[in-house]
Amino acid sequence: MRIRPIQTPTTSTRFTRQSLLILCFLIMSIFPIQVVPSAEHHHSEKDAQFRGKQGEVLWIEVPVNNPQAQVSGTLFKRHIPFFPLTDTRFAAIVGLDMQDPPGVQNMSITIQTTEKTDHLTYAVNIVKEDYAVQHLTLPKNKVDLDAKTLKRVRLEQQEMSKAFLHIGTQPLWTSAFLEPIQGTVTGRFGSRRVINGQTKRPHSGEDIAAPQGTPVHAMNTGTVAATMDHFFSGKGVVIDHGLGLFSMYFHLSAIDVQTGQAVNKGEPVGKVGATGRATGPHLHWGIRLNGARVNPYALTALPLDMKGRP
Numbered sequence: 001m002r003i004r005p006i007q008t009p010t011t012s013t014r015f016t017r018q019s020l021l022i023l024c025f026l027i028m029s030i031f032p033i034q035v036v037p038s039a040e041h042h043h044s045e046k047d048a049q050f051r052g053k054q055g056e057v058l059w060i061e062v063p064v065n066n067p068q069a070q071v072s073g074t075l076f077k078r079h080i081p082f083f084p085l086t087d088t089r090f091a092a093i094v095g096l097d098m099q100d101p102p103g104v105q106n107m108s109i110t111i112q113t114t115e116k117t118d119h120l121t122y123a124v125n126i127v128k129e130d131y132a133v134q135h136l137t138l139p140k141n142k143v144d145l146d147a148k149t150l151k152r153v154r155l156e157q158q159e160m161s162k163a164f165l166h167i168g169t170q171p172l173w174t175s176a177f178l179e180p181i182q183g184t185v186t187g188r189f190g191s192r193r194v195i196n197g198q199t200k201r202p203h204s205g206e207d208i209a210a211p212q213g214t215p216v217h218a219m220n221t222g223t224v225a226a227t228m229d230h231f232f233s234g235k236g237v238v239i240d241h242g243l244g245l246f247s248m249y250f251h252l253s254a255i256d257v258q259t260g261q262a263v264n265k266g267e268p269v270g271k272v273g274a275t276g277r278a279t280g281p282h283l284h285w286g287i288r289l290n291g292a293r294v295n296p297y298a299l300t301a302l303p304l305d306m307k308g309r310p
């Protein structure tokens with residue numbers, strides 16, 4: 001997690017105020033006065049710069065003149081909604097996916113009001129994270145899927161992506177994010193997995209081992225976006241925290257909430273189990289942020305105040 005102070009776009013002032021006034025006077029005497037509609041404003045390539053590792057989150061703020069503005073960003077085609085922080089600032093938590101290519105990437109930001117549209121470009125320097133390799137041995141039928149199971153898994157993947165579709169316009173989180181359970185991390189976020197000798201997709205969450213039946217708490221306030229019982233993830237709960245931020249709790253032995261239900265930060269949503277593809281009782285804890293798979297600990301590390309602001 002990195003937080004960089006916002007850098008307000010600067011205009012290079014090559015003219016003194018006086019010479020500008022003379023210049024304006026000269027121009028006005030040559031050309032008739034006309035009202036120029038200010039439709040589109042493009043700022044320079046480096047209006048601000050940010051830096052973060054793969055799987056981390058960035059708190060990004062944008063200066064605005066109009067609190068009624070609509071502000072959104074795009075990074076790797078991922079839509080990032082900004083929300084009003086004050087009358088003159090909008091903010092977003094931006095996720096860097098665990099597999100985003102390292103290097104400098106431009107995030108384009110649009111500030112739209114009824115009068116005009118402003119465009120800013122923020123440079124995001126994505127730094128490579130060193131992920132560990134994890135070797136696992138699992139029952140063959142949980143790895144080499146038969147046609148029927150493969151079909152089931154594909155349908156469940158579609159069902160899961162639907163859970164992430166709703167993009168709320170306001171943050172639902174209140175104050176800092178918490179760890180859903182206390183336990184031992186047994187599977188790190190981002191680890192490259194070799195299961196029964198085959199290289200599989202990297203691990204998109206944190207696995208925390210805890211006794212069967214341990215209550216699992218919502219890491220922040222939100223709405224239950226979905227509950228499920230899937231082949232891989234077992235019994236699971238997805239919570240929508242607004243603005244495209246979702247937390248996931250998998251392999252539960254019991255689900256204690258229903259889809260559409262509002263949950264408070266710290267409220268129990270289910271119990272630790274070993275449902276789905278699991279070698280023992282543990283919580284798989286994951287985050288989806290604007291479509292990016294980010295480390296849940298990147299969120300708990302955000303130093304947010306009682307209003308959920310840094």
Ligand SMILES: [Zn+2]
Nearest residue numbers: 187206207284
């Ligand atoms: Zn896991």
